Amino acid sequence: MSAARGRFAAALARVQGGLLAALLLWLPLSALPARAESEPPIAAAAAKPASEAAAGAAQPEATVVLFNRPIAVLRVPFLGAAPADRARRTEAVLNAVIDTGGPGEVKVQPHGQGNVLLIDGRLTMFLLPGDADAMRGESLEEATQAAVAALRGAIAATQESRDQGRLLKSLAHAGLATLAFLLACVVTWRAREWLSGRLSALLQKRMETLQVAGGHLLPRDKLVVIARWLVRLLSWLVLALLCYQWLSFLLGQFPYSRPWGETLNQYLIGVVSRIGNGVLHALPDLLVAIIIVGLARLVIDLAAPFFERLESGRGTLGGLDADTARPTRRLFNIGVWLFAIVMAYPYLPGSQSDAFRGLSLLIGLMISVGGSSLFGQAAAGLILMYSRTLRVGEYVRIDDHEGTVTEMRAFTAKIRTGLGEELTLPNSLVLGTVTKNYSRSVQGRGYIVDTTVTIGYDTPWRQVHAMLIEAALRTPGVLAEPRPRVFQTALADFYPEYRLVCQAVPSEPRPRAEVLANLHANIQDVFNEHGVQIMSPHYLDDPAQAKIVPRSAWFTAPATRDTGPV
Structure with missing residues (x-):
């Protein structure tokens, strides 16, 4: 009696699948490929004028999804049904056939204007040449094989979801992964506390000897706070990565959510791959830029002894002496570095990006707007230095100001009056004013x-x-x-x-x-x-x-x- 009921249920499922397939394709069950005499009606139905397909190409495409997995993309209408309607009907047929619990054997049968996909001998999907991705140069056969592979994976996932033993095993794996994740979070938290304390003690010890220009670069408490924030940020990054991997593994243990886990893994791998490929592609150009910078530094170091000799007064060269050696050295170094930057700029990673171009445009705009007074002051400073109008230590009178020259900068000159005043005069003012020098015409000191x-x-x-x-x-x-x-x-x-x-x-x-x-x-x-x-x-x-x-x-x-x- 039970065997008879099973055969009846199977026969009823086959009849339902056939009816759904007929509803999908607007064809009778006699359209199955086993009977050759039915081909002319199918061919006649499928061979609609090309103008109908061309008109339907403008309609939005739709994706057939089975058990949370994309199977195929339908791009053109068929027998008056839009791609969205075709996808909805195909999904209904697939679910009905899968629910019968058969072996899930997938076959392909060419028929008329496309390919028919059969599951356990039942018609489930019809693919047209217009459904292939023309942008990627995909053919109908390639689209069909991709749909077959996706169907087999979805059927295997549905069968796995009905296996209680495998479900219990997946639950056990998920529980163990959760315990491991919680343990890793605790270890990371403890490591953060230990590293923060260790780093704070090390900074307290190092700050006693680490000084810049005779003083501490940052207050000790501020530096400790910054170090702790950096350690905390690193710990949160590690926790975020652990959470990401745990969630990806957890989703991958169950058939229905496995595509989500695979998507998470592929996204992370894609990000790492893009970063790695970007770094690898940028390494040769970056190496060239580093070589250019190194050569510039070498040229500056080679010229340093020459300028040091001039600054000490042990030699002269043309118009260069102890007074003009320092500004000449600065101009030489600036020129070398500017040349190196211009040569290395095309080799810097991202130099052709919009961000770099926008930054270059901003810098150029700033220089063009404020450069007139800036370069005017710099030119006046160079004229004063190379004409030797003023020298540090000389006693001068500039306009109504009298005192000793203490500094000669690129943009300003400083004099000290001896009355508790230090005056900063723009170089353009000094150049455009009569200067009395009381130190040049003396005999001796x-x-x-x-x-x-x-x-x-x-x-x-x-x-x-x-x-x-x-x-x-x-x-x-x-x-x-x-x-x-x-x-x-x-x-x-x-x-x-x-x-x-x-x-x-x-x-x-x-x-x-x-x-x-x-x-x-x-x-x-x-x-x-x-x-x-x-x-x-x-x-x-x-x-x-x-x-x-x-x-x-x-x-x-x-x-x-x-x-x-x-």
């Missing part, structure tokens, strides 16, 4: 100190000369040789103008300011001692007597017969 006083015409000029020289010789730091000199620089309407010029030896800005202050104090003392007022008279009316110096007063002390014009 030191620099020039000068000051100006105006005394009325009724004071003998010889006496004024003598008093100014006496005040200069009283001032500490002023040299007796060469002897201070006095010049009458102007005969104004109300008074003559006297300028005292002497040579002093202090080299630092503050002592220079002190020398000038002491000189002014001594001038006042000397003039007071001899009863001469330091004043610049102005007249509202003509005086009763002429403001002249009688001959008897020409040599009033401290003037002598030897006191005369310079």
